Amino acid sequence: MPLQSIAAAFQRHFGHEPLLVRAPGRVNLIGEHTDYNGGFVLPAAIDKEIYFAVALNDSTTARLHSYDLNESYTTEISEVHRDETQWANYLKGVVAQFQKRGIEVPGFDCMFGGNIPIGAGLSSSAAVECGLGFALNELLGTRLDRMELARMGQQAEHEYAGVRSGLMDQFASLFGRPEHVVRLDCRSLDYEYFPFNTENCHIVLCNSGVKHSLASSEYNTRRHECEQGVAILQKYYPQVHSLRDATLEQVEKHREELGDVVYRRCRYVVEENLRVESASNHLLEGNLEAFGQDMYGSHAGLRDDYEVSCKELDVLVDVARTVPGVYGARMMGGGFGGCTINLVAPDQVDNFVATMTQAYHEKLQLKLETYKTKIVGGVEAVASPASK
Incomplete structure (x- = not known):
């Protein structure tokens, strides 16, 4: 111990x-x-x-x-x-x-x-x-x-x-x-x-094995890009002090002025906040399937709009989608490596770990570490x- x-x-x-x-x-x-x-x-x-x-x-x-x-x-x-x-x-x-x-x-x-x-x-x-x-x-x-x-x-x-x-x-x-x-x-x-x-659903983490540092320039760059978006939106909507205050409609309306990159960063953050609220309600309802769909949506946004995923994380999420008993999966953390978080039916955890380990090795010739966690x-x- x-x-x-x-x-x-x-x-x-x-x-x-x-x-x-x-x-x-x-x-x-x-x-x-x-x-x-x-x-x-x-x-x-x-x-x-x-x-x-x-x-x-x-x-x-x-x-x-x-x-x-x-x-x-x-x-x-x-x-x-x-x-x-x-x-x-x-x-x-x-x-x-x-x-x-x-x-x-x-x-x-x-x-x-x-x-x-x-x-x-x-x-x-x-x-x-x-x-x-x-x-x-x-x-x-x-x-x-x-x-x-x-x-x-x-x-x-x-x-x-x-x-x-x-x-x-x-x-x-x-x-x-x-x-x-x-x-x-x-x-x-x-x-x-x-x-x-956790009797209904286990949290299993899959470590891509890609080491990343949150201090990397990309993390601080994303933060700066969000601040740029807020500065532009604030000219039209003085009540927008952070992206939390912005709506999708506002972001869409000023897409051209935001520019492609900042627009996509802002769109992701606004949509992700909506997903957190939606996912919380799904938890209260005990609807793990719907919760999992929000997780997949989160990963897609992080991959395509926020651009902080990487090949290894994408492979892990894509494979998890095909494994029986998986409610949802996504990358977790700052990005560019680290873990995916997976919600898995308790009786499918061992099969999930075995399938993910084998697929990760076959697709990327990489060894997968997994962690079963308790809250x-x-x-x-x-x-x-x-x-x-």
């Missing part, structure tokens, strides 16, 4: 008793690239997690250790800044957010590791940010609420990882609830839970394995 290993390794490495924290990764059933456009998303926390052991150390130094990489990093708290050690940047970014809020962070020791596949689009970075933020909030007694911790994680991502991500990943890690997905309105930050019964609760402190 990773938690036990990390708790024991912390004691060996640092010689004192830590607070233990579990921080989950996330899946997003539908609503991709909508969060930074003020739209809707429908994520859930999953049982791929980062475990933290953290304790104050009576010094002015942060001693950080990545269990999985077996690498250590030390910095004076007063001199926290970005540098070439990327994994440490996420943690330092969180420390900087406490400091920005006027909270003095003393020296601390931190060891972390887990089982979220890196580069699979399951938000390992958000889990790292939220896990440390939660731990320091507990240890310092600062009583920041979960939404504030999510915002701090997002800002750490912006300022220390260079990714202008939306709030969804951090929100999902902190606000997850077992057997539920949560619809977040990224403009108002209102949210609503929807039951997701779990959000970031929390956990008891020491020894004390259970």
Whole structure:
């Protein structure tokens, strides 16, 4: 069990008793690239997690250790800044957010590791940010609420990882609830839970094996293209502050001025927001077939209009469509690699995995990793394995 290993390794490495924290990764059933456009998303926390052991150390130094990489990093708290050690940047970014809020962070020791596949689009970075933020909030007694911790994680991502991500990943890690997905309105930050019964339907992820970085220029380019679209629409519709406020009719009417690329980016985002609302209603009705059709529509939009898919992801979705018991499939995450998310009837999961693995190898000569996931609760402190 990773938690036990990390708790024991912390004691060996640092010689004192830590607070233990579990921080989950996330899946997003539908609503991709909508969060930074003020739209809707429908994520859930999953049982791929980062475990933290953290304790104050009576010094002015942060001693950080990545269990999985077996690498250590030390910095004076007063001199926290970005540098070439990327994994440490996420943690330092969180420390900087406490400091920005006027909270003095003393020296601390931190060891972390887990089982979220890196580069699979399951938000390992958000889990790292939220896990440390939660731990320091507990240890310092600062009583920041979960939404504030999510915002701090997002800002750490912006300022220390260079990714202008939306709030969804951090929100999902902190606000997850077992057997539920949560619809977040990224403009108002209102949210609503929807039951997701994993006895009726399993979530299976297929990892394309293509490594991608959200910090890639394409992610930030898409965000800029959406902002260009808003600037044009706002000239005619002052109430349009983000693509969340735009209608398909408005986008169509100004297609020529938007230009082909920006038009298609805007059309995708507006349509995707409509799909999230539609899919949420299908969940309430228990209509998994209709939910799955919205997922396929989402993938087509990401492939053709938003242009963030890739050959590997398209092959996985095309094959999934032909497998018995699959309700829906789509690419998930920033794009250009990572995972597809698939909703599969429980009695068909083994056949699905076998069929997908074989087809991926036959079509692309690539090895497929799959993950069967459960929906779990959000970031929390956990008891020491020894004390259970």
